[in-house]
Amino acid sequence: MLAGASGAELGELLAELDAVASSASAARVSVAVEAVRRGEVAGSGVHGWVREHAPSLRQGGAGPVSRVAIEVATAGSRSDDGKGPAEGSPLGIVWDAVREGRVEAGTGCLVLRESARLAPLLRPETVPTVTSALVDLVTAWGPTLMRRLRPRLLADHGHHGALDDLQQRLAGAARLSMPHVESADLTEYQLWMTPEQAATLEAAIGPLSAPQPNDETGEADLRPAGQRRVEALTQVCAVASGTESLEDAGSPATLHVTIPLSDMQASTGAGEILGSVATGTLLAPETLRRLACDAAVVLHGLGAAGEPLTLGRLERLFTRPQRRHLWLRDRGCTYPGCSAPAAWARAHHVRHWSDGGPTDVSNAALLCQRHHTTVHRRRLRAQVRRRPDEHGRYVVWDLTDGSYDRASDTAPPGGDAVPTPETAAPAVA
Ligand SMILES: [Zn+2]
Ligand SMILES: [Zn+2]
Incomplete structure (x- = not known):
């Protein structure tokens, strides 16, 4: 039928x-x-x-x-x-x-x-x-x-x-839980917000959490929505806590991490977070190398015998004039096809600081948080040019995986990179 x-x-x-x-x-x-x-x-x-x-x-x-x-x-x-x-x-x-x-x-x-x-x-x-x-x-x-x-x-x-x-009663019930950390796993939070708080959060992360296919390189944005949202939230937090400022040395937003120096250099072992509710959380060495570009992190090194070493924060961080120089030079994230503005970007050591890369504008490139993660994860190397190329770029990325490791470490990054007048010659080992 x-x-x-x-x-x-x-x-x-x-x-x-x-x-x-x-x-x-x-x-x-x-x-x-x-x-x-x-x-x-x-x-x-x-x-x-x-x-x-x-x-x-x-x-x-x-x-x-x-x-x-x-x-x-x-x-x-x-x-x-x-x-x-x-x-x-x-x-x-x-x-x-x-x-x-x-x-x-x-x-x-x-x-x-x-x-x-x-x-x-x-x-x-x-x-x-x-x-x-x-x-x-x-x-x-x-x-x-x-x-x-x-x-x-x-x-x-x-x-x-x-x-x-x-809504007033709701405000009293709204809360953000303490982080629940499973060792080496994701940290879980629970968040209850009033409609107003939720609207503020959504407004802040909305545009940042949209899929960002890259028109220039043709890469699709395959991140699931949840991942895009949490990365957008992290980006908002990083900007709000002023991590691009040198003046925050003692601010609570600063992340303190301890790691044996040898591990940092060899990309082995793990760093451990100190002095916050996330204390004890382990960070992978590659993550640490990325964080080393970041002003909001203080690295506490440990020598061969476990003795504490101060890892020169001041030498590691780009100064305000240097960052201003980069803002003018790079305008925004230097990753091909990315339009993130300079205010959202951080200065990345093209030759990693942990590999002896100098904190010098000729060794620096602005990157948004997402692409900063990308270049460290895929180990990408850029060429920093003295004069812009035909596309007006001072920073030209080699987007083949592992280009960082293939670059000669005895020459300055990019054949034609030279110190800019306002900085001393980089001591590239
Ligand atoms: Zn970096
Ligand atoms: Zn970017």
């Missing part, structure tokens, strides 16, 4: 079956109400009785059916005519919708809970209107949207200041 039906007939058939299923599940609740009302079953026994006689609800749904049955039967025994919940009460409105098959018992319970939550904030005469609106919303759009429109309903029907009160 199905094989002979046309496409249109299949649609009609599905609609008819759906109507039958809705009526059947409405009737199922009515039967349960009747059983409770007659005293066939009561209290905690209702759930088991429903599961016993409606085996399909054992997969889920017996709870809401028995909850609605008990509430409706109890309300009926209290009402004047003994028939059911008072007309116009939240329970009465929801019961009508369940009985008519417009909403499932489970959805009805969600509406009742939402209505009860809103009731103290509403002008009393608007409770029926709001409950009906909740039924309509949940029928048309589902529970998530119903709850999302809570502020709208409060603004329209709430007591004076109800929405303000709600």
